[in-house]
Amino acid sequence: MTGHVSLRAEAGPLLAVRNLTTSFQQDGLWTPVLRDISFDIGRSETVAVVGESGSGKSVTAMSIMQLLPRSTSRIEGQILFEGNDLLALPDAEMRKIRGNRIAMIFQESSLNPVYTVGFHMVETLRRHRGFSAAQARKEAVRLLDRVRIPSAASRLDDYAHQFSGGMRQRVMIAIALACKPRLLIADEPTTALDVTIQAQILELIKELQDQDDMSVMFITHDMGVVAEISDRTVVMYHGNAVEEGPTSQIFSSPQAPYTRALLAAVPRLGSMRGLQDPLRFPVVSKKTGLAEPVPASVPTVDPAAKPILEVRNLVTRFDIKGGTFGGLTGRVHAVENVSFDLRPGETLSLVGESGCGKSTTGRSIMRLTQPSSGQIIVEGTEMSALNRNGLRQMRKQVQMIFQDPVASLNARMTIGEAITEPFLAHRMGTRSQARDKAADLLERVGLRADMLNRLPHEFSGGQRQRISLARALILDPKLIVADESVSALDVSVKAQVVNLLLELQERLGLSYLFISHDMAVVERVSHRVAVMYLGEIVEIGPRDRVFSDPQHPYTKKLISAVPISDPERRNIRNGLSNDEIKSPIRPINFVPPQRDYAEVSPGHLVMKDAAVSVGPIKRTRP
Amino acid sequence: MLRWLFERLFQACLVIAAMSIIVFIGVNVIGNPVDILIPPDASQAERLRAIEYLGLDKPLWAQYLDFLRNLFRGDLGTSYVYGAPALGVILQRLPATIELALAAMLMAIVIGIPLGLYAGLRADRWPAKLLMTGSILGFSLPTFWVGLMLIMVFSVQLGWVPASGRGDTAEFLGVQWSFLTRDGLSHLLLPAINLSLFKVSLVMRLTRAGVQEVLPQDYIRYARARGLTEKRVIWVHVLKNIMIPVVTIIGLEFGSLIAFSVVTETIFAWPGMGKLIIDSINVLDRPIIVAYLMLIVLMFVCINLIVDILYAFLDPRVRLSARGTK
Numbered sequence: 001m002t003g004h005v006s007l008r009a010e011a012g013p014l015l016a017v018r019n020l021t022t023s024f025q026q027d028g029l030w031t032p033v034l035r036d037i038s039f040d041i042g043r044s045e046t047v048a049v050v051g052e053s054g055s056g057k058s059v060t061a062m063s064i065m066q067l068l069p070r071s072t073s074r075i076e077g078q079i080l081f082e083g084n085d086l087l088a089l090p091d092a093e094m095r096k097i098r099g100n101r102i103a104m105i106f107q108e109s110s111l112n113p114v115y116t117v118g119f120h121m122v123e124t125l126r127r128h129r130g131f132s133a134a135q136a137r138k139e140a141v142r143l144l145d146r147v148r149i150p151s152a153a154s155r156l157d158d159y160a161h162q163f164s165g166g167m168r169q170r171v172m173i174a175i176a177l178a179c180k181p182r183l184l185i186a187d188e189p190t191t192a193l194d195v196t197i198q199a200q201i202l203e204l205i206k207e208l209q210d211q212d213d214m215s216v217m218f219i220t221h222d223m224g225v226v227a228e229i230s231d232r233t234v235v236m237y238h239g240n241a242v243e244e245g246p247t248s249q250i251f252s253s254p255q256a257p258y259t260r261a262l263l264a265a266v267p268r269l270g271s272m273r274g275l276q277d278p279l280r281f282p283v284v285s286k287k288t289g290l291a292e293p294v295p296a297s298v299p300t301v302d303p304a305a306k307p308i309l310e311v312r313n314l315v316t317r318f319d320i321k322g323g324t325f326g327g328l329t330g331r332v333h334a335v336e337n338v339s340f341d342l343r344p345g346e347t348l349s350l351v352g353e354s355g356c357g358k359s360t361t362g363r364s365i366m367r368l369t370q371p372s373s374g375q376i377i378v379e380g381t382e383m384s385a386l387n388r389n390g391l392r393q394m395r396k397q398v399q400m401i402f403q404d405p406v407a408s409l410n411a412r413m414t415i416g417e418a419i420t421e422p423f424l425a426h427r428m429g430t431r432s433q434a435r436d437k438a439a440d441l442l443e444r445v446g447l448r449a450d451m452l453n454r455l456p457h458e459f460s461g462g463q464r465q466r467i468s469l470a471r472a473l474i475l476d477p478k479l480i481v482a483d484e485s486v487s488a489l490d491v492s493v494k495a496q497v498v499n500l501l502l503e504l505q506e507r508l509g510l511s512y513l514f515i516s517h518d519m520a521v522v523e524r525v526s527h528r529v530a531v532m533y534l535g536e537i538v539e540i541g542p543r544d545r546v547f548s549d550p551q552h553p554y555t556k557k558l559i560s561a562v563p564i565s566d567p568e569r570r571n572i573r574n575g576l577s578n579d580e581i582k583s584p585i586r587p588i589n590f591v592p593p594q595r596d597y598a599e600v601s602p603g604h605l606v607m608k609d610a611a612v613s614v615g616p617i618k619r620t621r622p
Numbered sequence: 623m624l625r626w627l628f629e630r631l632f633q634a635c636l637v638i639a640a641m642s643i644i645v646f647i648g649v650n651v652i653g654n655p656v657d658i659l660i661p662p663d664a665s666q667a668e669r670l671r672a673i674e675y676l677g678l679d680k681p682l683w684a685q686y687l688d689f690l691r692n693l694f695r696g697d698l699g700t701s702y703v704y705g706a707p708a709l710g711v712i713l714q715r716l717p718a719t720i721e722l723a724l725a726a727m728l729m730a731i732v733i734g735i736p737l738g739l740y741a742g743l744r745a746d747r748w749p750a751k752l753l754m755t756g757s758i759l760g761f762s763l764p765t766f767w768v769g770l771m772l773i774m775v776f777s778v779q780l781g782w783v784p785a786s787g788r789g790d791t792a793e794f795l796g797v798q799w800s801f802l803t804r805d806g807l808s809h810l811l812l813p814a815i816n817l818s819l820f821k822v823s824l825v826m827r828l829t830r831a832g833v834q835e836v837l838p839q840d841y842i843r844y845a846r847a848r849g850l851t852e853k854r855v856i857w858v859h860v861l862k863n864i865m866i867p868v869v870t871i872i873g874l875e876f877g878s879l880i881a882f883s884v885v886t887e888t889i890f891a892w893p894g895m896g897k898l899i900i901d902s903i904n905v906l907d908r909p910i911i912v913a914y915l916m917l918i919v920l921m922f923v924c925i926n927l928i929v930d931i932l933y934a935f936l937d938p939r940v941r942l943s944a945r946g947t948k
Contacts, residue, residue: 067846071746099848106847110840114862114937123858124848159938175848 013040014215015064015183018078022056022063025072033059037077037241039234041183046209046216048230048247050223052262052490055236057219061185064217065104066094082182100128103176104185107192108169111160117144117171118156121178128179143174147204148578164580166197173204180212187219194353194517194581199561202229221491223266224520224563227251235259237286248567257289264291265495267520268565273548278347278525280502281495298506300345301527306380307341308478308511309365309398314338314374316357316364320585333584334360335371336535336592344478345505347512349522349543351558352532353581358515361532362481365513366400367391379478396426399472401465403484408468409456415442416452419471426475434474441470446500462493466500473504479511487518498525519562523547528603531555534584536595541604551606630930634923641919642693646686649911676702689912698916699909703902708913712895716917717797718788719887719894723879725801725814730821731872737822738829743856745834753826760823769816769889776812783808786891813890817883821875828871832864839863866936873929877922 022034034056041047051057062068063075066086079086081102086094098104111120121140125131131139137156144152147170160168169189176184186205190198206229209216218229226233226247233250235243235258243256254260261284272279277297284291316335319328335357342348350358363369365376367383376383378394386394402408409418419441420434429437439449445466456464465485472480482501486494498521504510516522522529523543530540531554539552550556597605660672673679677688692699698709741750777785789809792802800806836842837860845859846852884896891897895914902910 065847067843095849095851097849098846099850104844104847106840106844110844112841112845112859112863113939114866115859116938120848123850123854127848127850127854161939172844 012080012083013042014045014082015041015217016078016080017060017064018080020060020063020075020077020079022059022068022076023074025074030074032239034063034239037236039241039244041215041217043182044209044213044215045232046206046218046230048218048220048226048233049236050220050226050233050262051236052221052492054238056239057221057236058187059239060236061104061187061217061219064185065098065102067098096128099124099181100179101181102183102185103179103181104187105169105172105176105189106187107189108165108172109160109192110172111168113160116157116159117163120171121156121175124175124178139178140174143178144171146177146208147171147174149174150578164197165193166200166578166580169193169197169201170204170578173201173208177208177212181214183215183217184209185217185219188221190225191220191222195519195563196353196557196561196579197581198225199563200577200579202563205229222563223263223491223565224269227565227567228563235262251565251567254289257284258286260284260289260291261286262491263565265492266565267495267518267524269520269523269559269562270547270564272523272544274544276527276542276544278502278505278527280499281524283495283499286492300505300509301343302345303343305343305345308344308379309342309513310375310377311341311361311365312339312375312377314361314364314376315372316360316369317372328588330585330587331590333535333586333590333592335364336584337595338374338532338535338537340530340537340540342479342511342513344511345509346527347505347514347525348528348530349514349516349526350530350532351516351519351522353517353558355534355581355584356532357535357584358517358532359483360535362400362483362513362515366395366398366481368400392426396475397477398479398481399475399477400481400483401468401472401485403487406456406461406464409464411456414453414455415459415467418456419452419467419474422471423474428475437474438470441473442467444473444504445470446496460493462489462497465489465497469497469500469504473508477510479513481513481515483515484517485514486521487516494521501525519559520565531558534582536607538607539605541601541606545601545604549600549604551600551604626934627931630927634927637923638916638919642690642916643686645912645915645919646689647682649908649915650682650685693916698913701902701907701910703905703907703910708907708909709917711910712898712913712917715893715895715898717799718892719880719883719896721799721801722810722813722817722883722886722892722894723876725810726818726821726879727872727876729814729818730825730875733818734822734825735829735868738826739833739856739861741826742830742833742837745830754830757823757827760819763819765816765820765885766889768819769813769886772812772816773889783811785812788893813886813892816890817879817886821879824871824875825868828868829864832867833860836860836863862936866933869932869936870929873925873932877918877925880921881918 017040018038020034020037021032023030023032037060039047049057049060059068064079064086066075068075075087077087081097086097089097111117118137118140121143122133122136125136125139126133140156141153144155149155149167149170155163160171163171172189184205189205190201193201202225205216208214216229218225220226230247232245233247234241235250235256237258243250243254243259250259251263254263264282264284267281275297277299279297280294282291282294314335315337318332318334320330320332321328338357338361340348350361352358360369364371378397381390381394383391383394409415413421416435416438419438420431423429423434423437424431428434435452439452442449442451447463447466447470456467459467468485486497489497501512502525505512512525514522514525526543528541529543529546530537531546531552532538533554539546539550539555546555547559550559596608598608599605656669656673656676656678660669664672677685680688689699696709697707700706701708701711704711737753741753744750773785776782787809788800788806790803790805791798791800792806793799794802800810842855842859845855850859880895882896883894884900886892887894887896888900899911899914902914
């Protein structure tokens with residue numbers, strides 16, 4: 001009998017999901033959130049489940065693990081794992097599979113903050129492998145070593161917040177591997193990580209998968225990650241699996257209209273080679289899969305024009321206080337000697353990883369953060385020379401939009417009030433003029449004028465970002481500082497908002513200071529790019545030059561870490577690194593070194609003396 | 623950690639010093655104890671002698687300095703009424719109050735936390751809803767009324783437990799305690815219930831709110847995804863996280879239990895500090911009032927310190943910030 005079962009198990013796929021339908025109970029009604037999903041995961045295979053928010057990809061994982069609350073959810077169909085139907089298993093049996101035969105990792109913030117990482121590991125090992133406390137500790141050290149956490153034994157008694165994001169995710173992977181699972185379900189494990197760290201984690205997962213002969217179900221919204229890691233892909237949309245197949249086939253000849261629309265909206269690094277101006281994303285209908293023609297780029301920059309914004313030797317430092325009497329113990333050199341120009345109609349992108357000072361640069365220009373020194377010149381007027389009134393006038397010229405449109409719109413104000421508020425505060429006209437203008441702007445950003453009386457919660461994330469844009473535009477600014485403004489949006493929404501930004505630039509001649517960590521979007525929208533590292537600009541130049549001929553080691557590292565949305569161009573793997581992102585915290589007496597820049601081609605400046613250690617460049621591209 | 627403790631102790635001393643001034647001056651501007659203590663028919667010489675004996679002829683600052691000097695010797699003055707050291711008089715009554723407060727707090731924890739857990743975990747069931755409604759009664763019913771009702775029902779009508787006094791006591795660590803004897807325990811029951819009713823409701827609501835906040839967290843989902851039993855998820859992963867606010871509140875409330883057990887002690891004729899202070903205020907026995915207030919201040923400061931230490935023990939993130947930026 002056992003022989004028969006194992007034989008059957010050996011023959012079939014490791015996991016077979018058959019006609020999975022999951023419903024949630026809302027207000028007494030059962031609403032299906034997954035409809036008739038079927039797919040297989042073979043042995044040692046990596047299957048990506050990809051989709052935008054609300055597509056049901058996480059619910060699929062939670063249904064397989066049966067982690068949905070019993071009282072408000074219903075799972076129908078079959079989930080065959082090693083030949084047994086998980087849905088038919090009693091709770092106690094299912095618990096023996098969770099964390100043991102099927103392990104799961106989430107975003108790296110999922111460790112209990114009040115327990116040490118060792119506690120989590122020992123707990124899991126004792127639960128499933130019946131180890132003694134001492135045995136479990138020993139094994140935990142071995143596991144942390146396996147995921148390449150430096151000095152593993154001494155870190156066992158640290159808490160999650162004492163690790164960096166990347167190291168936390170390594171801990172979670174170590175815990176997942178504790179019981180040698182047959183299947184690893186990874187639910188957006190790299191979404192909150194910087195690209196170089198993401199690349200490390202993806203490689204680590206792949207390597208461990210090979211060693212342990214484990215299958216992986218990888219849930220993500222990032223087509224680049226899908227192309228990088230998966231053998232097969234399931235595309236989800238509104239609770240349906242709209243397409244399933246080998247990853248290369250999904251990318252080369254997508255069948256479902258939605259897959260085509262999704263792929264069209266994905267920015268691909270390198271696709272802009274040879275183009276000078278930003279290019280809009282092609283718009284593909286999610287229903288028909290047919291593409292509208294992409295309007296040709298219109299040059300918006302006059303190379304002879306005077307810059308609208310000049311930043312000279314900008315320095316912003318933050319004091320770190322500590323000790324008994326709150327004395328100065330160090331400084332964060334957030335922005336260090338940054339200079340650049342921005343011309344009318346131009347988009348300059350500031351790119352870099354967390355802590356590189358790109359957002360602080362934007363905030364310093366807006367005077368939301370007081371810079372320590374340096375000049376910010378808007379249309380020939382130096383900002384620091386202005387009195388409060390002058391500063392107010394100047395602020396009209398420069399507007400900012402933020403990453404989180406939920407947090408930047410007051411939930412109790414109608415969007416009409418929100419949009420007209422700056423107009424009225426600057427006494428630019430009467431209330432009815434403000435309303436007319438707001439209505440006009442709503443149309444311009446692709447919404448309807450009759451939406452003025454609605455509240456922010458009635459809008460989706462993408463719509464709210466459009467509203468933020470309308471609010472910024474009501475003062476007729478010449479420059480918009482966009483701080484990670486499209487980062488939190490779903491792929492297709494992101495493409496729409498980027499298209500809108502480009503359209504507004506063409507029509508109104510706006511300049512953008514586009515702050516982003518997303519290299520692929522940056523490549524799409526910018527005229528020029530400045531790469532920041534530890535508060536300094538290490539490379540600045542025309543976008544095409546920087547992307548096709550990066551000079552600084554950090555720029556090269558950053559570009560090579562971006563996952564490419566093309567399974568045919570997977571990165572060659574050669575060894576894992578566990579470099580961390582360095583911190584710009586320095587002792588009080590630190591004197592920043594004098595930097596020189598070399599001009600490699602017209603306008604393309606690179607910091608000389610690349611002695612700045614950025615860590616070895618592990619990955620190269622053919 | 624040690625330096626952090628030192629800092630906290632230093633702050634605590636500042637608080638106590640400031641309070642000593644406020645208390646001393648505050649008490650000295652109300653009324654004149656001489657009028658109450660000395661018979662109206664006493665001669666002028668007797669009056670002056672009494673004033674001098676009590677040290678009331680000196681200027682206020684000199685009185686304060688005397689008070690401070692004595693304070694360091696552990697002498698908080700001599701009660702005008704009892705003619706004995708004020709501190710001694712209070713400390714004699716302290717165990718009764720502490721016993722009552724501890725009993726009430728224990729009830730609040732032992733009853734409040736499990737009920738709160740239940741109400742949080744099964745929020746949509748009717749017993750949970752009943753508990754939440756009931757807790758509103760616990761908040762809003764006045765203590766004195768509940769006390770009277772308890773006496774009427776359980777002492778007068780049913781005759782199950784006595785209504786007043788401490789009953790038999792037994793000695794432990796040199797102090798008399800009621801809870802060590804059967805009779806004392808039966809005397810303790812009603813006042814403790816009376817005093818704890820509010821706290822039970824508070825702890826329960828707090829626990830419930832904590833559970834509701836912690837349950838949707840990623841780390842709970844993750845704990846379940848690792849195949850841990852539901853029992854372990856709740857008693858290990860949920861409980862420690864909700865203990866952080868609960869411990870803070872329990873600590874602060876313990877101080878207020880001792881300080882404000884006045885009503886309960888009066889109704890149940892419980893011979894504790896609360897009853898003493900009311901009596902002392904009536905006759906303006908300044909040393910007792912000052913000593914009592916100083917003792918309460920000291921206690922609040924100590925409790926706060928203990929809560930902070932517990933807090934750091936429960937929440938590792940607090941430990942880090944206490945050490946300064948890493």
